[in-house]
Amino acid sequence: MTQVKMTVNGKAASGDVEGRTLLASFLRDNLKLTGTHIGCDTSQCGACVVHVNGEAVKACTMLAVEADGADVKTIESMANADGSLNTIQQAFQDHHGLQCGFCTPGMVMSASALLKDNPKPTVAEVRHYLDGNICRCTGYHNIVKAIMAASGQDVSALAAE
Ligand code: FES
């Protein structure tokens, strides 16, 4: 076992892990941050996306020991300080960007990373960015619409589905 230390959602976190322990498992099993979902074992679904040192990362593609010393943010850090939904989360609710919600943490974390780098993306850019996030329920349209709305753009021309 190896001890890892990192900052998770602004707080110091540590734990003993095996060399093979994934960051996703460390977050869920050691830190009980179960908002980071695991939806596949092929690194395709994106349900596990977190931010590591400000970059969107699939937490199932990184070992916990690789994140030693890193600044990690999970979906649990996304709400506003008063507990209300942040702009992206609220847009997902307002525009029905979720159904079962399983993909939603990863979608929100990916959307957050996209809007940090590209505050006014086009629809095509949003769809391209979400290439690594799979949703089995929504058909993506309302997810894209929610992210466009979260970026402050007019989505009235994007028909509801
Ligand atoms: S659990 Fe990480 S991509 Fe599916």
Ligand code: FES
């Ligand atoms: S809302 Fe069910 S997988 Fe996306």
